[in-house]
Amino acid sequence: MPTQQERRERTEAALVAAAAELVVESGVRALTLAKVGERAGYSRGIVTHQFGSKQGLVDALARAIQGGFVPGLTEMPPGLERLLALVDGYLHALTGLGTANRAFLLLWAEAATASELAATFRERDRGFRADLRQDVEAGVAAGEVRADADPDAVAVAVVGQLRGIGMQRLLDPEGVDTERLRAQVTAQWRRALQPG
Template sequence: MTLRSHTPPTPQQARSELSTSRLLDAAMELIGEVGFERATLAAIGERAGYSPGLVTRRFGSKEGLLWTMIERMVVDWNSSVLGPAVGDSGGRPALHTMVTGIHASAVEAPARMRALYLLMFEALLPIPLLRERMAELHRGMRESVAACIARGVDDGTVDPAVDVPRAARLFVGALRGAAYQALLDGEVGVAAAIDDVHALIDPLLPSPS
């Protein structure tokens, strides 16, 4: 069998990836400070050390930047980190793994986590594209959580009387609410607030009687 050789990126590709990463990091930091609506492409480029023209060329528009940022913050992270960690597990272990993974992300990248949650809450404003994207992400998360709970029912570790969609809504709501309170009053950090959600999982998904 012939092994396919890995072609290293060209210097231009490496520079492009570096500038993209810096622009996205700058966007996350700025959105975490002032919100999506007040964050301008010019301010993002300046913070990253690049011209506004580069931001436009790279992402096309502010909405294009938003899609790329969410793709890296949520979609890529789900597929490369959280998804493999949860695997085919179900019920309480799966939800505990989710909380552990989100907690770790909040510890490792607090600016990214803050930006993501501010985007979620700002999506309540009349910003159609942002609202649509955030609603889609929440639907996807509820569906993933519901699938994990359903596997627990199927394998006999979760009481079949549990209302799966309702339990999924409550679990996602607990995560969002914990982060919101932490960002709002600052009494505890976001990571610590998310870690508290572990305590809700076992009562939410009781074992069969």
């Protein structure tokens, strides 16, 4: 028999999955706690109990999706190889572009004009850039990244490139072959960052 914690986690996963589906179908403005509960087979009350508000639900959705976008990175030490694995894994994840990834990109794009999303995605992107900065700094310290590489600039450029490719893939899945891009983009960053 599942424990209370296991039931809570299963319920949260079902609600987050339902929210992602609804975002992909109708956008975040149409997302309501009642619709999420109905889609997942629960009441609106359980959604409110689980997340507190629509903002809490959107925060959980952003964390759940971004946290698992590229598996295996937490086991790697910071440095150039982890940064390159992230780039490669991110582009690979875009190839399938499942519901969760599509929802994240749609929410991220909408955050530019939706104040209720801006803080969540600003925080998520700051965390993403902080991880990349850490990789560049560790790479410089280990001598595997050029000493003159600016960790902040590299982090902004990598996030911008990956999110830009993601948006292109979302808009034109047949025209943007992310599997073909993987080797090219990863090699581009290796050339740009390795000491000359």
